[in-house]
Amino acid sequence: MGAMRKFGVLVLALLPACSAERRVVVGSKNFTEQVILGEMLAQLLEARGVEVDRRLNLGGTFICHRALLAGDLDVYVEYTGTALTAILKEKATGDADATYRRVREAYENELGLRWTKPLGFDNTFAVAMRPETAERLAIRKLSDLKAHQKTLRPGMGHEFLERGDGYRGLVLAYDLEFAEKPRGLELGLIYQALMEDQVDFVLGSATDGLIEKFGLVVLEDDRSYFPPYDAAAVYRPETAERVPALAEVLSLLEGNLDEAAMRSLNRKVDDERLAAPEVVAAFLRERGWK
Amino acid sequence: MDFINFFLDRRADIAAQTAEHVFLVAVSVGIAVAIGVPLGILLTRRPSLSAPVIGFANVIQTVPSLALFGFLIPIPLVGGIGNTTAVIALVLYALLPLLRNTYAGITSVDPSLVEAGRGIGMTDGERLRMIEIPLSLPTILAGVRISTVNAIGLTTIAAAVGAGGLGNMIFRGLSMVDSRLILAGAVPAAALALVADGLLGWLERRLSWER
Amino acid sequence: MSPHPAVELRNVGKSFGARRVLDAVSFRVEPGETLVLLGSSGSGKTTTLRCINRLVEPDEGEVDVEGREIRSWDPIRLRRRTGYVIQDVGLLPHLSVIENVELIPKLEGWSEERRRERAKELLSFVGLAPGRFADRRPRELSGGERQRVGVARALALDPPLLLMDEPFGALDAVNRRRLQDEFGEMKRKLSKTIVFVTHDVSEALKLGDRIGVMHGGRLLQLAPPAEILRRPADGFVAELVRE
Numbered sequence: 001m002g003a004m005r006k007f008g009v010l011v012l013a014l015l016p017a018c019s020a021e022r023r024v025v026v027g028s029k030n031f032t033e034q035v036i037l038g039e040m041l042a043q044l045l046e047a048r049g050v051e052v053d054r055r056l057n058l059g060g061t062f063i064c065h066r067a068l069l070a071g072d073l074d075v076y077v078e079y080t081g082t083a084l085t086a087i088l089k090e091k092a093t094g095d096a097d098a099t100y101r102r103v104r105e106a107y108e109n110e111l112g113l114r115w116t117k118p119l120g121f122d123n124t125f126a127v128a129m130r131p132e133t134a135e136r137l138a139i140r141k142l143s144d145l146k147a148h149q150k151t152l153r154p155g156m157g158h159e160f161l162e163r164g165d166g167y168r169g170l171v172l173a174y175d176l177e178f179a180e181k182p183r184g185l186e187l188g189l190i191y192q193a194l195m196e197d198q199v200d201f202v203l204g205s206a207t208d209g210l211i212e213k214f215g216l217v218v219l220e221d222d223r224s225y226f227p228p229y230d231a232a233a234v235y236r237p238e239t240a241e242r243v244p245a246l247a248e249v250l251s252l253l254e255g256n257l258d259e260a261a262m263r264s265l266n267r268k269v270d271d272e273r274l275a276a277p278e279v280v281a282a283f284l285r286e287r288g289w290k
Numbered sequence: 291m292d293f294i295n296f297f298l299d300r301r302a303d304i305a306a307q308t309a310e311h312v313f314l315v316a317v318s319v320g321i322a323v324a325i326g327v328p329l330g331i332l333l334t335r336r337p338s339l340s341a342p343v344i345g346f347a348n349v350i351q352t353v354p355s356l357a358l359f360g361f362l363i364p365i366p367l368v369g370g371i372g373n374t375t376a377v378i379a380l381v382l383y384a385l386l387p388l389l390r391n392t393y394a395g396i397t398s399v400d401p402s403l404v405e406a407g408r409g410i411g412m413t414d415g416e417r418l419r420m421i422e423i424p425l426s427l428p429t430i431l432a433g434v435r436i437s438t439v440n441a442i443g444l445t446t447i448a449a450a451v452g453a454g455g456l457g458n459m460i461f462r463g464l465s466m467v468d469s470r471l472i473l474a475g476a477v478p479a480a481a482l483a484l485v486a487d488g489l490l491g492w493l494e495r496r497l498s499w500e501r
Numbered sequence: 502m503s504p505h506p507a508v509e510l511r512n513v514g515k516s517f518g519a520r521r522v523l524d525a526v527s528f529r530v531e532p533g534e535t536l537v538l539l540g541s542s543g544s545g546k547t548t549t550l551r552c553i554n555r556l557v558e559p560d561e562g563e564v565d566v567e568g569r570e571i572r573s574w575d576p577i578r579l580r581r582r583t584g585y586v587i588q589d590v591g592l593l594p595h596l597s598v599i600e601n602v603e604l605i606p607k608l609e610g611w612s613e614e615r616r617r618e619r620a621k622e623l624l625s626f627v628g629l630a631p632g633r634f635a636d637r638r639p640r641e642l643s644g645g646e647r648q649r650v651g652v653a654r655a656l657a658l659d660p661p662l663l664l665m666d667e668p669f670g671a672l673d674a675v676n677r678r679r680l681q682d683e684f685g686e687m688k689r690k691l692s693k694t695i696v697f698v699t700h701d702v703s704e705a706l707k708l709g710d711r712i713g714v715m716h717g718g719r720l721l722q723l724a725p726p727a728e729i730l731r732r733p734a735d736g737f738v739a740e741l742v743r744e
Contacts, residue, residue, distance in 0.1 A: 062465065062468075066467055157465070158449075158461040158464070159466065162465060162468075183372065184449060184452065185450075186450050189363070189371055189451065189452065192371070193371045196371075198372055402587075403594075405587075405591070406589070406591025407591070408556065409554065409585040409587065410581070410604070410605055410655070411577050411579075411580030411582075411605060411608070420593070421593060425594070
């Protein structure tokens with residue numbers, strides 16, 4: 001009995017999870033909005049006395065997803081459309097509710113992960129162009145691109161280029177064949193590339209702050225190729241049980257972050273070049289959430 | 291075998307990116323040789339300049355490559371995304387081995403041979419052309435070989451800033467967490483490095499037979 | 502017969518930093534004669550020689566070659582018009598024997614045929630059969646053979662003046678003797694002015710029409726061998742020739 005006891009104490013002492021019961025690992029993908037959301041989750045948890053490990057700016061959707069499954073992450077913010085088409089590899093529908101219900105169900109039953117209710121904004125893909133180009137070529141919707149496929153130069157992130165529901169799906173849906181191969185770029189560079197006329201259009205997000213700043217034209221998805229991308233947090237139920245504050249924080253965010261708010265936060269970081277932690281802290285104080 | 295099928299499936303992409311990769315490396319090393327070898331020769335004529343110039347090239351080498359690509363982006367004319375920025379960064383990185391090897395190669399030519407050349411009435415240019423360069427060619431070529439192999443590896447990183455080449459395959463693989471994609475980029479790049487090393491090494495050995 | 506000496510040094514002085522290497526060296530070399538500068542290492546004999554083809558620039562004094570101050574000569578032309586043979590020979594290892602010999606004619610723009618002919622001629626003259634030696638590499642040759650090539654190279658443009666800096670110094674006694682003998686023969690066939698540097702007294706006595714003994718950067722005595730032996734100018738010279 002004595003030896004077992006000692007062994008048990010040793011094991012307990014060595015298991016980090018046990019020694020840090022109130023510890024949560026927050027992840028995010030590698031673009032501004034994601035970093036802001038991750039920072040928000042982290043600061044809200046810390047305000048409630050939870051120790052947070054930040055793993056922000058991870059390589060992309062799949063890295064975050066794998067990490068969450070493996071338990072290397074406890075929570076990150078995902079988008080319903082991405083989960084549906086890229087992760088579950090199912091066909092997109094235009095129905096936001098149906099999309100949300102499907103991913104929530106599939107994640108719970110097949111993956112053992114939970115979705116919060118949507119945070120309140122749809123971060124759909126935005127095909128952005130400089131206004132001069134859009135005017136000159138009379139392009140307003142995505143189906144207008146075909147007429148100019150010989151001369152337009154596309155630019156986008158590596159993930160979108162490779163994803164099944166990404167570039168390949170887009171060119172199929174709109175019957176496009178660009179003469180110029182799309183350039184793969186780090187996401188942070190796409191707007192710079194666009195403004196310096198090194199590409200003609202880029203795949204950004206609807207909530208990107210720089211779209212507003214540069215007065216860019218967002219082309220209409222007239223064939224509804226892109227599914228809805230409602231943002232919500234995805235998390236491990238075990239963590240929510242272990243750390244009650246997590247559930248509290250998540251319900252605080254549900255339905256309370258709209259597009260305007262998100263865009264403004266994005267702009268503060270991308271345009272005004274303020275640091276994400278400060279921007280988030282100011283925002284939380286303003287909202288009285290801390 | 292899954293990898294082999296995948297590789298065959300994507301062979302058009304892989305071939306195109308390999309061609310871009312070779313092009314980027316060839317242009318960069320070519321420019322670096324055109325600058326570095328004459329500059330290295332000049333340094334042997336003005337030894338007081340050798341410390342600052344080689345020192346500068348040394349400092350460039352210590353800058354992490356991704357950072358250097360990043361620094362160059364906002365600079366007008368030479369910067370921006372794409373192949374131009376990549377080539378500039380690659381040229382800068384290729385300079386050090388070339389400068390150092392050219393300088394070392396020429397200064398290590400037996401001084402009594404150079405003196406003999408002077409004594410029998412060779413001009414500085416003739417000595418350079420007929421004594422110093424032929425005798426230091428293996429060392430200079432070693433510099434080209436090192437620069438080339440380095441450049442092949444560095445070019446993969448250039449994909450982060452929109453340049454062409456096999457790095458694109460690798461970055462896509464990273465974002466998809468798909469090791470087949472990563473390998474589809476990494477294996478050809480490694481093969482290129484081996485081939486370059488082998489070819490240039492063979493050339494070096496051939497020329498040093500003549501010693 | 503030219504009216505002026507082939508080479509004349511007047512009061513030549515040279516310092517390397519604080520070290521006084523040459524001091525008030527003056528002498529003439531008559532056309533067609535072989536003048537040997539004899540001394541131990543550090544005596545200034547090699548530096549003197551190298552003043553003649555401007556590999557060293559004197560600090561004081563003048564040097565005339567063929568009656569003209571060498572500073573008025575283009576150094577490249579001067580050196581091509583002066584044969585130069587050194588102890589290490591200095592053959593280019595990446596060229597064949599015949600390519601080494603025809604090097605200077607090539608620099609002068611001779612046609613391939615003409616310089617080939619001349620090179621073969623020279624190789625025979627120095628006792629190396631062109632058929633056997635022309636395409637060999639210097640590293641395949643013995644010391645004696647290499648130096649013969651060095652001499653052939655120096656004679657390529659048929660220069661009136663030859664400067665030789667301990668050319669046989671690196672050879673073993675047997676080869677040295679042989680080359681000295683052959684050189685003596687060669688001298689008679691060519692009518693050249695030769696300035697020859699050595700530390701070997703017997704070599705000096707054997708080859709020189711006149712010997713200039715140097716020590717500490719100064720010329721102690723300049724006279725035909727017989728006179729040096731009979732009437733050494735001072736104790737040092739006497740000591741030197743006692744062997």
